[in-house]
Amino acid sequence: xxxxxxxxxxxxxxxxxxxxxxxxDFCFSPLEVSYDYKSIAKAVSREKIIEGPPSMxxxxxxxxxxxxxxxxxxxFTPLVKANNLGQELGLEKLYIKNDCLNPxxxxxxxxxxxxxxxxxxxxxxxxACASTGNLAASVAAHAAKANIKSYVxxxxxxEPGKLTGIAIYNPVLVTVEGSYDDVNRLCxxxxxxxNWGFININLRPYYAEGSKTLGYEVAEQLGWxxxxxxxxxxxxxxxxxxxxxxxxxxxxxxxxxxxxxxxYLTQAAGCSPIxxxxxxxxxxxxxxxxxxxxxxxxxxxxxxxxxxxxxxxQSGGGACAVTDEEVVEGMKLLAETEGIxxxxxxxxVIAGLKKLVSSRLIKKSELTVAFITGAGLKTQEVIAQGxxxxxxxxxxxxxxxxxxK
Amino acid sequence: xxxRRVKFTFPPELIKEPIIYKLGQQFxxxxxxxxxxxxxxxxxxxxxxxxxxxxxERGIVWVTGKGVRVDPAIGDIVEG
Numbered sequence: 362x363x364x365x366x367x368x369x370x371x372x373x374x375x376x377x378x379x380x381x382x383x384x385x386d387f388c389f390s391p392l393e394v395s396y397d398y399k400s401i402a403k404a405v406s407r408e409k410i411i412e413g414p415p416s417m418x419x420x421x422x423x424x425x426x427x428x429x430x431x432x433x434x435x436x437f438t439p440l441v442k443a444n445n446l447g448q449e450l451g452l453e454k455l456y457i458k459n460d461c462l463n464p465x466x467x468x469x470x471x472x473x474x475x476x477x478x479x480x481x482x483x484x485x486x487x488x489a490c491a492s493t494g495n496l497a498a499s500v501a502a503h504a505a506k507a508n509i510k511s512y513v514x515x516x517x518x519x520e521p522g523k524l525t526g527i528a529i530y531n532p533v534l535v536t537v538e539g540s541y542d543d544v545n546r547l548c549x550x551x552x553x554x555x556n557w558g559f560i561n562i563n564l565r566p567y568y569a570e571g572s573k574t575l576g577y578e579v580a581e582q583l584g585w586x587x588x589x590x591x592x593x594x595x596x597x598x599x600x601x602x603x604x605x606x607x608x609x610x611x612x613x614x615x616x617x618x619x620x621x622x623x624x625y626l627t628q629a630a631g632c633s634p635i636x637x638x639x640x641x642x643x644x645x646x647x648x649x650x651x652x653x654x655x656x657x658x659x660x661x662x663x664x665x666x667x668x669x670x671x672x673x674x675q676s677g678g679g680a681c682a683v684t685d686e687e688v689v690e691g692m693k694l695l696a697e698t699e700g701i702x703x704x705x706x707x708x709x710v711i712a713g714l715k716k717l718v719s720s721r722l723i724k725k726s727e728l729t730v731a732f733i734t735g736a737g738l739k740t741q742e743v744i745a746q747g748x749x750x751x752x753x754x755x756x757x758x759x760x761x762x763x764x765x766k
Numbered sequence: 767x768x769x770r771r772v773k774f775t776f777p778p779e780l781i782k783e784p785i786i787y788k789l790g791q792q793f794x795x796x797x798x799x800x801x802x803x804x805x806x807x808x809x810x811x812x813x814x815x816x817x818x819x820x821x822x823e824r825g826i827v828w829v830t831g832k833g834v835r836v837d838p839a840i841g842d843i844v845e846g
Contacts, residue, residue, distance in 0.1 A: 372801075389771055389800045389812045389839045469846075491844040516844065541844060542837075549838035553768075561845050596846050645803060645810070648775055648835055657846030662773075664841025706846070735846075 365425035461736035472571035480558035491548035494523030501530035576607025598669030627713030629653035639680035702737030771839035793825035
């Protein structure tokens, strides 16, 4: 049995049983899993975790699942010491958490692995999600593994590469013709009508917990240490809040020292509602209409925006937005210095990191971890037009002539 | 009868208009406010709408036409 004890409203604190629910019945605020930390503290230790499987499930005691898990090999991705990029940006201790290397090439496998495990526990025979790509691929893959039927809904303008990466797992793949808002509206109605496990709706409190494993891994990989600074992308804001929660939990359980991590969130300027609120010094996150190449984090009305904003403020961190041109530059810089090909969300993180360092918010000697959450092959069209190889004939003369050797 | 949980975001020029009252009156939709934050600049209201499906749909179209942004109460459903 897990150590989860209830779902608790993040606003008014009301408690609910551990069921497929996502909103408080009273104030319609999001619900969060709460745990019996006293018992967890007795059960977990660094040694027990280290002896666990080399995957996100080494932290099972800190996740809300009861029995066998649906695992396609997710997690324990590399934490790379980024000396070249650090030198370029002027950071002495920069690390990249490379979460491109998950089974479906994004961090979504962490959240979906927990959500589908819960869907099976709750007895759902069908799961569903609405996505611009990464989430849909992960849901389809995990549903295939769990022998559960899956419906995935994507906007009709989704990148062709992403569509293929979803279809291969053979879900019921539905492209919706309409605006982003139309897709949103339709899917919220579908979730009400059908008794499905909707991954990021009625399973959302469980789904959210999977993100914590990113933070656990970083602390363990650093030798049971929380970084001085975290730079992560924000879409709904959920990942950002859960990285913070994970560090806080490890500290509470005595597995790491008290946390003094500054949390910095990054968004694309074409969809930066949380950054806007941070910079305006307000607590309201006003929705925006997304218009950016960083589609995987283009969430105009972020469900956890308020909470992400609060984490950035309370941790003494910050928020910054970057243009689409800077996103592409960020992708190239990461690839050229560290050999890591990230998707556009990764470009947002690297470009944001560059800004944070040049504005001296992140200092040279601070141990900084940048989170790369998806692989570049998913969004290669944004850089494809800048690819200009040398063209030669199959002989030495041509090689030397064209390359000036 | 169906229920919909939605969030209305009002631009500054509509703050003074009794949009929610009119929605209830004109479309026979029961409005039940759960959370709200309004100031002179902008405001949002999270509420439940209860009524016939088609009345709620017509009401949302009318509210949207007035310039109010209507989202699911949970926030965006479509994720990356």
